[in-house]
């Protein structure tokens with residue numbers, strides 16, 4: 360794995376960290392830098408590592424990607440530079456798995472080439488996103504078109520995207536999990552309105568936005584249906600499972616970086632007659648963080664290995680999603696505390712990391728829902744008279 364990771368690490372050190380502050384400004388200069396860095400990464404073959412070569416990527420399976428992402432995830436801009444950013448990564452994966460040849464050519468090709476971006480439009484403000492069986496956006500068939508009406512939000516990256524994948528009710532009377540479908544919608548279709556909603560005080564720009572999107576009589580050809588009618592949940596499950604692991608892999612990079620900053624600063628900063636590293640509270644934070652990060656790493660590698668073996672790894676994915684989201688928040692918080700006031704400034708990446716980390720306990724399923732999934736599956740085994748153990 361070292362061979363795979365080394366060029367990504369070298370690229371991050373040479374081109375991403377030195378430009379981190381400039382990228383975070385999200386102005387015209389940052390937009391120009393993103394284009395330049397993406398061009399360089401692509402030219403060096405460090406590109407779309409989440410997708411296999413037959414889909415246009417450079418991926419070598421989930422386990423390898425887990426190792427790479429620990430490097431890429433250390434800076435929030437890394438995923439964009441290497442064209443494996445959410446939600447495009449997940450959208451690319453489902454287009455590869457479920458798209459027709461025509462859909463792949465029109466949507467997947469430009470996405471993997473880095474010429475376009477996309478968004479995933481599922482969550483709605485009026486109903487629970489954690490329980491998406493109640494989503495209200497509809498797509499009604501009118502001869503050879505779908506007519507979409509609805510109100511979404513948290514459609515991340517919708518500003519400036521070329522297309523979205525919209526989850527909509529197509530068969531209202533079907534069984535709960537067969538009521539919805541996923542439909543490809545060009546972002547410039549008449550009837551779409553996109554507005555960025557500031558999150559944690561951050562409006563974002565382009566890729567980093569979280570948008571409210573309204574669909575009013577939006578018409579797309581019937582051929583824009585992804586998979587079969589009623590496949591919405593099946594495809595969402597295929598997308599969200601691996602997507603959750605992608606997040607956790609990147610969070611490992613964030614945790615590790617916060618941890619390194621905490622340790623270095625604890626050694627260098629002095630208070631009350633000696634370095635912070637000699638205070639037992641700080642030592643406890645360092646030891647607890649080391650244990651928590653390693654536990655997350657091993658849980659992630661275990662889930663990635665099982666996915667590579669063809670296992671859905673539902674328990675493993677939910678387990679590491681809620682566990683790692685907590686650890687991510689705690690480690691960054693401890694690192695900020697060790698840095699004192701400096702930790703709240705933009706002179707370290709910690710404050711920006713902290714603001715991003717909080718959403719991890721909510722997106723792709725809140726902590727409470729993943730705990731529910733894990734405990735339900737375990738209890739089901741016990742109720743059937745079996746014990747539950749990890750294989």
Ligand SMILES: Cc1cc2nc3c(=O)[nH]c(=O)nc-3n(C[C@H](O)[C@H](O)[C@H](O)COP(=O)(O)OP(=O)(O)OC[C@H]3O[C@@H](n4cnc5c(N)ncnc54)[C@H](O)[C@@H]3O)c2cc1C
Pocket residue numbers: 446478479480481482483486487488489490512513514515558569718721722723724725727728731
């Ligand atoms: C940064 C960010 C990016 C996002 N990007 C996207 C995107 O690109 N596309 C998209 O479609 N969505 C996106 N989302 C939306 C996200 O997936 C939803 O916010 C999430 O699924 C929760 O839905 P909700 O916000 O409606 O909360 P609700 O479903 O209303 O839940 C509110 C709270 O209720 C509690 N709760 C819910 N169910 C249970 C339960 N069974 N047991 C105990 N407690 C429970 C939890 O504490 C939960 O946080 C994003 C969200 C964030 C924060």
